Amino acid sequence: MNLYTCNIDLKQDAKALVFSAALDAWMSHLQQQGAIGHWRLFRRKLNLAAGVYRDFLLEVEVEDLSQLDRAFRLTGKPDDQTAQLHARVHDLIAEADFGLYRPFPDPERAERMALI
Numbered sequence: 001m002n003l004y005t006c007n008i009d010l011k012q013d014a015k016a017l018v019f020s021a022a023l024d025a026w027m028s029h030l031q032q033q034g035a036i037g038h039w040r041l042f043r044r045k046l047n048l049a050a051g052v053y054r055d056f057l058l059e060v061e062v063e064d065l066s067q068l069d070r071a072f073r074l075t076g077k078p079d080d081q082t083a084q085l086h087a088r089v090h091d092l093i094a095e096a097d098f099g100l101y102r103p104f105p106d107p108e109r110a111e112r113m114a115l116i
Helices: 016-032 065-076 080-090 107-115
Strands: 002-010 039-043 056-062 093-101
Touching (some): 002 065, 016 039, 016 056, 016 080
Antiparallel strands (some): 002 056, 039 056
């Protein structure tokens, strides 16, 4: 399992609940297509965070990089429903930073270290 993260700030006029509903529709669509696993959305509490952190944190689980690639390919596919769902989310976002994480130590690394 890999964890794809997005730190998100919304545009000034965007409503948080509208964003949450649009994101739920988009992520549910990706899940139905088998392009992602579980996902969770968090919002900063009490404005308690350093300046490098954004207001929302989205965590998306993917089995491997090929599943993440399927999600990106699905997003770029010329399909009206997919394009509309993506646009409803994307149009509300002002800034976003992304990261990809893996469990550590991962099984492959643990096996190599056991051989040494």
